[in-house]
Amino acid sequence: MVKVGIVGFGNLGKGVLSALETAIDMECSVIFSRRVEDIAKQVSNEILVLNPENWKFSDLNKDNMPDIVILCGGSKDDVPIQGPMFAKWFSTVDSYDTHAKIPEYMQEMEKAARNNDNVAIISTGWDPGLFSLMRVLFKSILPCSEDYTFWGTGVSQGHSDAIRTIDGVLDARQYTIPIDEAINSVRSGANPVLSIREKHKRVCYVVAKEKANLDEIEKSIKKMPNYFSDYDTEVNFVSLEELKKNHSELPHGGFVLSSGTTDRYQQSIEFGLKLESNPYFTGSVLVAYARAAYRFKQQEIFGAFTVLDIPPKLLSPLSAEDLIKMI
Secondary structure (H helix, E strand, O other), X not given: OEEEEXXXXXXXXXXXXXXHHHXXXXXXXXXXXXXXXXXXXXXXXXXXXXXXXXXXXXHOOOOOOOOEEEEOOOOOOOHHHHHHHHXXXXXEEEOXXXXXXXXXXHHHHHHXXXXXXXXXXXXXXXOOEHHHHHHHHHHHHOOOXXXXXXXOOEEOHHHHHHHHOOOOXXXXXXXXXXXXXXXXXXXXXXXXXXXXXXXXXXXXXXXXXXXXXXXXXXXXXHOOOOOOOOOEEEEXXXXXXXXXHHOOOOOEEEEEEEEEEEOOEEEEEEEEEEEOOHHHHHHHHHHHHHHHHHHHHHOOOOEEEOHHHOOHHHHOXXXXXHHHHOO
16 A cells, blocks of 8 residues: 655645545555644544654654655645655655746756655646646647647636735635637637737635735735736635635636647647536546656656656556556
8 A cells, every 4th residue: 555645734635635535555644734733633543644844754654654745735835845845755746836937846856856766746737737748649649730728717726825825815716717709719720829818817806814905915916927917817805704605616627629730621639627626636636646656666767757757557556457458
């Protein structure tokens, strides 16, 4: 049984634990969370709970020493720090999703993992992650094509977390909404040239702390690079009660579409997701790639990798013989 550690126990961490509870070959042995006492009451007594900021290697023993650690913190402030730190001790998997900074993060994780004979699979989930894989696959099949990615309508965990880092914000939800005119143009085969702003808009629901400067919060959101500055962004201030009542669920989805020609024939490929729970689906993806990371480690294949480097068969608990029967 592969033992897995979870770093951070928000919505994504809970999704990872749920996926581990259904896995036939993996189990959670330790959770790293600043809310030690609170989390210990929520999980099985067999799961050790440690504070990620002051734990010691001697706190672990053969029963709870993780083979793989899954990082479930936010991409803005948590994962960039926790990733290289934990990769020095364990093999890791994460869903780091700041697209513009992935090459830089990859270098940091490569150094930490390879220097310590560990494996780090970064930026898994569905975008980056499964959608990244589809973009490469589609472009390889239809090289004379245009590729388009649309997200939503749904709650972005990473963007919601980014808003919560702003001074004066108590809680927030951010909805990514695709623009219908852009989608219809793409599906018609017109292959339009679309700017980021023409493809999506962002709608934010924000609970501000008492006496917080609402104008400053709104400006900080709209000017935030890599998250909101390139989009038309709507900011709505609501009460905590309204946020919990109307925005407590975390649905999401989207699709990748490639449209092009082979000779004179118009061809298109589309891959889509419709998710009732973004964190629980993403948690399932992370667990599958944790299985692959463990197998790389067993084969002494060390360093940092993305979904593009992982053979699909390593994601499955099934044997090679059973997988061949599914082809």
